[in-house]
Amino acid sequence: MAITSWLTNALGAGTVTPDLNGNHSELLRGYGGLFPIISAHIIFDGELDPRYDYITLLRDPVDRVLSWLFYAENTVPDTPEFQRHKNGARNFLQSNGEIVDDEIRSSISNYYVEHFAQIQRFSSNIFDGKVAAALQSLSDFKIVGLYEDYSSFLSDVSDLVCLPDPGTIATVNPTNQRPKVREISPALRERIVELNQLDIRLYEEVVGWKVSAGQRQSRKDVTSVASKWQKYEPVRDRVITTPDITILTAALRGEAVVFHGDLLTFDVDFFLSRQVADLEMGVHVFDSDRRWAFGINSSLLDQCHQDLPRGTYRVIHHLVADLPAGSYTAGFAFSEKVGDGVRDLAWYDKLCEFEVHHRVERPFAGYANLSAEIALTPLASGLESPVVEYAYxxxxxxxxxxxxxxxxxxxxxxxxxxxxxxxxxxxxxxxxxxxxxxxxxxxxxxxxxxxxxxxxxxxxxxxxxxxxxxxxxxxxxxxxxxxxxxxxxxxxxxxxxxxxxxxxxxxxxxxxxxxxxx
Incomplete structure (x- = not known):
């Protein structure tokens, strides 16, 4: 929050987002291109976006947990939204760490490793693998700073955004009534250490990594450095229009919620303002992350629509919703084959929206509904059962x-x-x-x-x-x-x-x- 305030004051309003919370992909879709700098508590749900430079600041895990606990207990507003965190922090502190409420466990136990391992989509409980995945993620960050060397972190950020080194910045929203690590009881400290074995290993690796990189190079003269800012190009829906064709309506028949395997039927009415020698028509489906899930056109289906006169037409697209559960959009394209090439007449990435659900005959765990059965087969009579039923x-x-x-x-x-x-x-x-x-x-x-x-x-x-x-x-x-x-x-x-x-x-x-x- 202090970094956000400093950059906002130095670069001007509208440059840095307010402090946000949310999923990585949703934050980029919502704020990418609108703000040069996104400041957020991010829940990573995939890889880093190569169009951005990422920076983060780590602190000693025991000190971080202690700061969080006293911040939650004494500083956050006393509202229903935060009450469970306040109660959880109070229970933990008063019991010397014996009571760990589910509401706060993720915030006080190996937060760093769980957080950064998600970038690699690493979800296994193999601890060495989690630490390695978190380190791999951090190696892709432009700046990884240490709270204990705050001035160097500020200097690195200043270099990145071409600002003079501020030396120090104003504290924002400090934790009230917070003891030092050395001032808490040995039992409380040992409990925090026990809950953060992976984070402590990660932090030691990062400290060693930064030390091995040697001393920072001398700062560049920012007055002589050309601006490093590059325009962020957000992923936009593709739209092509020409006077030759006008899309009148595009609609999905029936409900916008379908089940896996159901028939999807799209009716697209359009007007041709002139005769088209060889018309090619297509449909494309994108998922909620703007990934192309499916596309087909009349040429790929070996269909030919030649010498269509000026007039109004309806094209009907039939698709089978053989898709994973989720939200989707359907768009449509029209082009004219000319010699050995193709001339686009109209293209819309998104004209219809729909959701695909899976029929669930029985409950299951996970996100994929697999066909499964469990079969029990008796062992061959020659094999001995290891279980002693009667010990005569x-x-x-x-x-x-x-x-x-x-x-x-x-x-x-x-x-x-x-x-x-x-x-x-x-x-x-x-x-x-x-x-x-x-x-x-x-x-x-x-x-x-x-x-x-x-x-x-x-x-x-x-x-x-x-x-x-x-x-x-x-x-x-x-x-x-x-x-x-x-x-x-x-x-x-x-x-x-x-x-x-x-x-x-x-x-x-x-x-x-x-x-x-x-």
Missing amino acids: GSVALRTPPVEMVSGEHVRLDVEITNHGDRRWIGDGSCPVRLSYHWLGIEGEMAVFDGERSSLPDGGVPAWKAVMTSMSVVAPPVPGRYTLVPTLVQEGLGWLEEIGLETAAYTVVVTTGCEVLPG
């Missing part, structure tokens, strides 16, 4: 310990018996593994989730007993405990809950110096 069997230690030192790590011989008709599988998905519980002197659970040990190769076959060993770690606090060896199927549950017989062994855990009295 037992687990017992061959030589249980009587005494252990707190925290001691030992391996104990164990016998596993499978009385069921299916093998217990120790590898692949949902493997079965050895584990244990420690119970206290009153039978309370002291250690529930014991260390894991793998089954022997081949698992435990049906109607067999196998000998192996398991790893056991003693509880950290000395005392009298009960050790319960057991089996667990990862991701599913403990086998004693579905029939496995377990043994219980009393073990005294000491400090290593003395044995507790019995």
